[in-house]
Amino acid sequence: MNRPTHTASARTKPLKRPRQARARFTVQAIYDAYVRIWQREGWDQLTTRKVALETGVAVGTFYEYFPSKEALHSGYVRHCIEQMLQQIMERIIAPEQLTWQQRVRGLIRHLAGLESDRTWFSPDMMHLEPLVADLRHQQRAYDELLGIWHQMLSACHDLTPKPSAEAVEALHLATWGGRRYALQVSLDQMRLESWAEEMERLCILAMAPDRQR
Template sequence: MSPSNPSQIRKTPRQRRSAETVEAILTAAAHILEKEGFEAATTNRVALKAGVSIGSLYQYFPNKESLVRALNDRHTREVLELLQRRFAEVRLAPLEEAVRAIVQAMVDVHRVNPGLHRVLVNIVPGIGGLTETKALEDAAAGLLSQFLKARKTELRPLKPDLSAFMLVHAVEALTHAAVLERPELLKGDLFVDEASRMILGYLLGGPEERRSRQNK
């Protein structure tokens, strides 16, 4: 509504019919983006696939960019909510178990819509002045940083913010790569094992550093 809100929906749906239209558009856009990439996701094709007219699309999304942003916002919200929930769940769990749970959460999130997620991560920053994906990374890093602070007696001395930055990016990239290039890795526990090992190795430090603490 407000003029300084370019990423927002143009008209808020008031009837169920229109809510379904918006949903159909978003779903169609997600499918095309996932399967054929950004270039192929023309507004006309999205409308066609959604089974609505191009006019309807523009009734709710002022431009193509806002469509991609809406998708990204929704996705970002989902990921963040899952991560928050998972972090809360493992607050009291043993370190190793907690780390595994978080890694598993990342994998779960990315397995839902791997292609879409990748497109969003890659394309959106170049398109709109995207702050959302960056915001997600920052939020995830914040959660992790809190986690590290709470566990500091179990870990080697480290700078929580820096370590959170390193881990967020490492785990995100590993998950992306695994989902897209080695999906078979995700069948068993192999990937989660390896990623968790990397994280724990980083957080616990070498033998000397471990010896100077009592815990596990």
């Protein structure tokens, strides 16, 4: 695959976000078709027309949301991050009965991509970042992902004292950076599971009250 050399432009951004249930269903179907075609044919052979035909929507309807396949990719990545954050809120932060260690383990597994539903990533997607995302978008994603750590810790009523903001950011960088690098080198499932288990252990050790004094 040839690595893109362009910078993000208006044509690489989704045009609008689906608000109504029917629109959300349509966009989800577009994302599902996008993933199937990418897995089957690769990025270079993927076209907006192919995605529209496989989804069963009119090309005009497709372009109401995505003016290009780069915009579709940008929207898909944003969608995956939002889905993951929502699942963390529902499964890790909202339940009252979880211990702080269980919350940490669950957070790491979601961030490692081992628990999130309906998401798929290819190592080639890393090469597309300069084309579909500028620094402002990357900063927003970084802030949201770091924020979910603080929301998780706020739910840990059995953990006192809480780790410092600097320690939390260090753990976030280690976890999310590790996940991105694992994707880049196509780490197999067994090694990814082992890495996630070690990250869980390290994070719990770093957050343990007796280690913070």
